[in-house]
Amino acid sequence: MVIDYSTQLHYVLALLPETVLSVWAMLVLLLDVFQKGERSEASSPGIAWITLLGVLLAAAANLWLLTLREASPAGVIAIDSFRVFSNFLFLLAAALFVLISTRYLEQEHLRLGEIYVLVLLATVGMMIFAGSRDLMVIFLGLELMSVPVYVLTGVNRRSARSAEGALKYFLLGAFSSAFFLFGIAMIYGGTRSTNLTLIAAAIGVDGLGANALVKIGMALLAVGFGFKVAAVPFHMWTPDAYEGAPAPITGFMAAGVKAAAFAAFLRVFLTAFPGLWETWGAMVFWLAILTMVGANLIALVEPNVKRMLAYSSISHAGYLLVALAAASAVGAASFLFYLVVYTLMTMGAFAVLLAVAGPGEEWLDVESYAGLGWRNPMLGVVMTVFLLSLAGFPFTGGFIGKVFILRAAVEKGFVVLAVVLVLASLVSYWYYLRVAWYMWFREATADSPTVPAVPLGLRIALVAAAAAVVLLGVFPGAFLSLAERSAASLMQAPSSVIGLLH
Amino acid sequence: MVQYSLWLSAVLFALGVLGVVIRRNAIILFMCVELMLNAANLAFVAFSRVVGIDGQVFVFFVMTVAAAEAAVGLAIVISLFRHSESVDTRNFNLLRW
Numbered sequence: 001m002v003i004d005y006s007t008q009l010h011y012v013l014a015l016l017p018e019t020v021l022s023v024w025a026m027l028v029l030l031l032d033v034f035q036k037g038e039r040s041e042a043s044s045p046g047i048a049w050i051t052l053l054g055v056l057l058a059a060a061a062n063l064w065l066l067t068l069r070e071a072s073p074a075g076v077i078a079i080d081s082f083r084v085f086s087n088f089l090f091l092l093a094a095a096l097f098v099l100i101s102t103r104y105l106e107q108e109h110l111r112l113g114e115i116y117v118l119v120l121l122a123t124v125g126m127m128i129f130a131g132s133r134d135l136m137v138i139f140l141g142l143e144l145m146s147v148p149v150y151v152l153t154g155v156n157r158r159s160a161r162s163a164e165g166a167l168k169y170f171l172l173g174a175f176s177s178a179f180f181l182f183g184i185a186m187i188y189g190g191t192r193s194t195n196l197t198l199i200a201a202a203i204g205v206d207g208l209g210a211n212a213l214v215k216i217g218m219a220l221l222a223v224g225f226g227f228k229v230a231a232v233p234f235h236m237w238t239p240d241a242y243e244g245a246p247a248p249i250t251g252f253m254a255a256g257v258k259a260a261a262f263a264a265f266l267r268v269f270l271t272a273f274p275g276l277w278e279t280w281g282a283m284v285f286w287l288a289i290l291t292m293v294g295a296n297l298i299a300l301v302e303p304n305v306k307r308m309l310a311y312s313s314i315s316h317a318g319y320l321l322v323a324l325a326a327a328s329a330v331g332a333a334s335f336l337f338y339l340v341v342y343t344l345m346t347m348g349a350f351a352v353l354l355a356v357a358g359p360g361e362e363w364l365d366v367e368s369y370a371g372l373g374w375r376n377p378m379l380g381v382v383m384t385v386f387l388l389s390l391a392g393f394p395f396t397g398g399f400i401g402k403v404f405i406l407r408a409a410v411e412k413g414f415v416v417l418a419v420v421l422v423l424a425s426l427v428s429y430w431y432y433l434r435v436a437w438y439m440w441f442r443e444a445t446a447d448s449p450t451v452p453a454v455p456l457g458l459r460i461a462l463v464a465a466a467a468a469v470v471l472l473g474v475f476p477g478a479f480l481s482l483a484e485r486s487a488a489s490l491m492q493a494p495s496s497v498i499g500l501l502h
Numbered sequence: 503m504v505q506y507s508l509w510l511s512a513v514l515f516a517l518g519v520l521g522v523v524i525r526r527n528a529i530i531l532f533m534c535v536e537l538m539l540n541a542a543n544l545a546f547v548a549f550s551r552v553v554g555i556d557g558q559v560f561v562f563f564v565m566t567v568a569a570a571e572a573a574v575g576l577a578i579v580i581s582l583f584r585h586s587e588s589v590d591t592r593n594f595n596l597l598r599w
Contacts, residue, residue: 136560143567147574154578160585164594166578171531171591174571175522178538181564182515185545188560189508192553240597 004071024054032113093256165244180224186217251350291318334404371444397472
């Protein structure tokens with residue numbers, strides 16, 4: 001079926017996964033409210049499975065998108081394999097969140113229903129953020145993603161840390177959104193459009209590359225994205241927000257929200273500004289170097305595992321920025337591949353963290369992991385897999401992803417970036433392997449926490465994520481060609497858009 | 503005419519950024535962010551005199567978003583105030599800033 005947006009129905013069809021998920025969010029909200037009448041303090045765990053069903057339905061609708069064809073490459077809602085790929089990624093993050101969080105949220109006396117509604121709405125925001133071709137709609141998606149996540153960060157109202165993390169996240173998040181919006185205004189003035197494809201055409205054909213408004217706008221957009229993906233020097237909110245937020249929500253923020261910001265970053269800059277790559281490529285180059293060096297050095301001396309994982313997520317943003325700076329088909333493919341691996345291993349590591357942390361998140365120190373491998377082999381083994389993959393050990397997805405990123409960087413002539421990436425990874429071995437060393441080679445002391453039995457949902461999520469990380473490391477071929485095909489749909493020939501202008 | 507509006511919008515935006523950087527009261531910080539958003543609104547309206555009506559429509563979107571952000575932001579400030587009896591960001595040091 002060809003979508004040309006001639007009738008309203010076409011918008012509904014093009015946005016079917018988002019529509020399904022939004023409707024499902026309302027449904028979960030209503031269910032939760034009606035349950036509240038009977039049992040005042042806690043929702044029933046059944047609501048988790050209902051939420052999961054909604055995510056699966058949205059995934060089915062997302063798969064169905066592949067049968068649609070676009071009439072024009074300038075449609076407001078992109079219907080390309082890049083969008084389908086990134087949508088699956090966000091739905092994966094949402095599903096993993098639901099699986100890992102149920103027990104934790106009950107133990108902290110948080111209401112499941114309202115949290116799942118916010119997660120579903122944030123997921124819709126991510127899908128619109130990364131799937132639209134109009135800067136204004138992208139801005140709306142960004143806000144639809146960010147506002148629920150601000151609430152989620154502060155959702156544990158009994159915890160002062162949670163509230164403090166939420167305030168810091170909110171203030172800097174809103175600050176960065178304002179930069180993003182002002183950038184949109186400048187580009188709108190400079191190119192007379194907010195459509196990414198038309199902006200590219202205006203820059204390519206009318207020679208607007210030297211236009212001051214366009215350059216300022218592009219720089220402001222990059223600053224806005226820099227905050228959202230937590231690139232150094234725009235990262236100062238990240239460790240605090242990640243440490244303050246409840247652990248499963250931190251996982252969702254580190255994986256889903258960051259993946260969405262990166263996917264949108266890639267789409268905006270590759271679709272709208274391929275002609276200005278010399279300018280923004282240099283900017284992303286320096287961001288990548290600062291991020292890789294800064295985050296890895298701070299993580300070295302961080303004894304709190306939750307905060308260490310926050311710095312680790314910043315350093316991974318640096319690796320992804322390397323792939324973005326390359327701005328080639330290979331770069332975009334390696335970018336998507338790494339994004340998937342990153343989501344799996346980050347969610348996995350946070351899932352183990354919340355199982356160990358216990359009520360009130362008391363056990364966050366690296367000492368708490370002493371002897372964990374022998375006391376709970378299942379947690380020990382999967383955590384080791386995630387840590388090795390985060391560090392980039394051979395036979396894990398993290399290693400293969402880094403190799404692909406290195407290849408893309410070297411092909412484009414960024415040897416310096418490649419060298420910094422390798423050195424940064426070597427440094428990161430220390431702080432990842434320190435946790436693994438504590439788990440297997442340190443005796444548990446009397447102070448060590450007793451790890452309760454791992455509930456079913458968490459167990460499914462951990463085993464599936466660990467298996468996927470290993471599979472992607474051993475047999476990356478099929479998945480990489482999928483990523484390549486999805487990335488190729490972003491890299492359109494400029495000649496195909498020139499006819500759209502005037 | 504459009505140029506003057508744009509200069510005004512740039513000045514307002516810069517004032518907002520300056521305010522976020524130097525002030526320490528959470529509510530004032532939030533007001534400075536709103537100032538930045540409204541600077542962008544002014545730029546949209548100014549451009550729409552040249553480009554077309556779209557810019558004025560965007561302003562409505564931005565106003566709606568700003569309202570949603572205000573609701574959430576003030577709720578977060580209240581929930582933090584209940585813990586620390588303060589809205590001064592210098593007092594928020596449970597987490598290393």
